[in-house]
Every structure is written in structure tokens, then in C-alpha cells.
Amino acid sequence: MSLLIATSPVSILPPIAEKKIQSWIRSRHVICSGNFFVFETVDYAALERFNESIKSLGGTVVSIAAIGKIWIGGHRQVVLYRARASLHTPHHNLKHYWIKYGNFKTRFQVID
Secondary structure, X not given: OEOOOOOOOOOOOHHHHHHHHHHHHHOOOEEXXXXXXXXXXXXXXXXXXXXXXXXXXXXXXXXXXXXEEEEEOOOEEXXXXXXXXXXXXXXXXXXXXXXXXXXXXXXOOOOO
């Protein structure tokens, strides 16, 4: 199932966008898979912020999909979203940042 995000003009500055993505890398919401950055979250508003950040850095979001439901606590399930993005530059600073501080699995560890 593919989802759409409303397009808006870029309203975030590139240094701030890079810092946001770095914080998502440290918190294991963003991983690097090949030439793509993969972002997983249960918050749809975070997907919109990720989209703005990637656009601000000159990249594009390739796909957004709801990949399943996960349990939060014992009585509640939430939808898990995954976005794949490309920055169009193979040696971007964020790639080096991910190598230093990132992980190969997201915090949700959903197996496809």
C-alpha cells in the first residue's frame, strides 16, 4: 500500500534538515540501505518532516508505505510506516555520519 504526502515548498534550511536526519540516525529511525535512506516511524507527521528534510537537502522520497502494525503496550496496535529516500549524492555527509553512528536495523526490527 503506497501513501502520498502533500507537496509543499521547502520550508526548512539544509543545516537544520541535516541535524534532524542525524538525530533520526542516532535514534535508529533512519538506516542506510545501499544508496537509499530508509525511515521507519509510527508517526505520520514525522514522515512529513522527513520528506521536507530530504527535499531541503536536494533529494527525493522514492516511496512511502504502511508496512504493518506493531504492538505498543499490551492493548494497542499502531501502523508502522516506511519511507525510502535518495539524496542523489553517493558520498553525502549523512552517509558518513550513518557509518559512524548508525545501525543496520531500525528500532522496530520488522522483518519483511
